[in-house]
Amino acid sequence: MKHLQLMDKYPLNVHTIAKNETTLHNADEVINFIKTKIDAHPVATYIATFDHYSHTKSLENFEMDENFIDAKNIIFCFGVQLPKAEMLGIRPRSIGVVETADDFVLSFMDAPNPKAQEFMMEWVEAI
Template sequence: MTRSILLDTHPMYAIKIPKSEMNRTAVPEIIDYFKGKIEENPEAVFITVFDHYAHTRELNGEIMEGLVSAQNLIFCFGHTIKNIDILAFRPKSIAIAETEDSFVFEFLETPRPEVNAWMTSWIKGLQTTETDS
């Protein structure tokens, strides 16, 4: 996973995995995999899947060439509300972009390092071979 700063403000993690290095080859299979990981975590709850590709297409919006699918898996980790500021960090989303030859996974950094580690391990669990791309 690569950590970067999006738009000079937002820390995010991303990884591009070639389809040839994936143990699942379709977005629905990947979403089911993540749902299983969410169910296994006592702090997490699944909320929904947002089909960003379909939404943009319905608006006649611009879609980059080579993009096959773009979906966001939306869920929440949250066992406390110690202050209202934390609400802006919730819920979480893992973006799943499918191109012709790979999948790209992205998520915004959370204030809890263990949550970042959980999401990173879930994504890396989709690889048949681990890389740091």
Template structure:
């Protein structure tokens, strides 16, 4: 995964996966694969799916060239509330975009290294060699 600083301040992790390197053929299939990790962990709460593409299109909004579908998988790792600011970075979201020949997966870097490693491993597990 690549780490970028979006808009000069937000640490974001991104991964492009060619459709030839994954079993998934749609954003929904990527989400289903990621949900297996969430469903198997009692410390993670599944919150829902946000269809970002449908929402944007319903508003007559602009969508970047090549985007076929775009959804966010929403969940929360929160086992504790360690300080007053932590809710600003919760819940978590993984964005999945279908760009025709590949998927683009992205998420805001969590403040905990262990959670970051877990999310990276989920995303990289989608790749088949």
């Protein structure tokens, strides 16, 4: 897992998994794998899956890496505490899944809660 600053300001975790290193075959299977982790978690709540690939392709002047086969986000929330209104600006959590011919690239922003960060890292690394 790599940690980087995307666009010099967004703390991002990125994990690239070669397709020959996992039993999962496509982005939908990766999303479903993560959803089982969310559903099994005592606090996490699944919200939605966003098909970013279809959305972007539907736009008139879209730009997308030609190597992308699929691109989706699974959206969920841990939400154990809500101490101040501003916390809503950094929630919910999302893990992005991009499928290419050879790899899956998973990415997510740092979570404000260290335990949530740990769970997301474990889920992604389990793929």
